[in-house]
């Protein structure tokens with residue numbers, strides 16, 4: 001696999017240099033930019049696999065760079081923020097950043113975040129390229145091409161996000177997904193919605209496919225973690 005390219009947008013030369021050394025040691029190709037407009041230009045021109053974006057930048061701050069970038073690109077972004085308060089965190093994520101690291105941070109911590117974000121993106125690509133077009137179980141079947149949900153032989157209307165959520169779970173029996181994972185996989189990285197969105201959709205799906213929605217035998221809650229699909233055959 002070709003080396004992934006990381007665009008590093010940071011105005012502080014020593015920090016930029018330090019991070020470049022770490023990133024190159026991890027095997028990444030590194031492109032640098034020292035201000036907002038330069039970062040945006042590089043992001044558009046060189047199609048990086050990931051962007052590390054400082055929040056406080058001359059010219060155009062990281063918020064604006066991230067917002068402008070999101071208009072045309074879903075490239076993963078890790079924000080470097082100066083303060084640990086919740087405001088920066090929320091602002092960073094609301095802009096569509098995938099993760100954030102608060103200064104001061106250790107380069108090792110940032111490298112771990114970079115690897116984690118890239119892995120998530122790969123997982124997501126693999127999940128959406130899953131070759132299967134039809135999943136069939138005792139009580140229901142999903143057809144991805146016709147977007148049809150059949151429950152015990154009858155076609156049941158199923159909105160796109162519910163369909164995707166059910167597909168994601170049913171395509172990976174017994175695998176436990178966290179709510180956050182499901183939000184990322186089904187709603188996308190641009191969506192930093194309420195985790196309860198997942199719960200609401202699970203409830204609607206249970207009403208459609210479970211024989212008794214109050215005692216789910218297919219879409220199981222894993223307490224304190226999230227959800228899994230498991231075909232528990234009736235006794």
Ligand code: CA
Nearest residue numbers: 011054056057
């Ligand atoms: Ca800065």
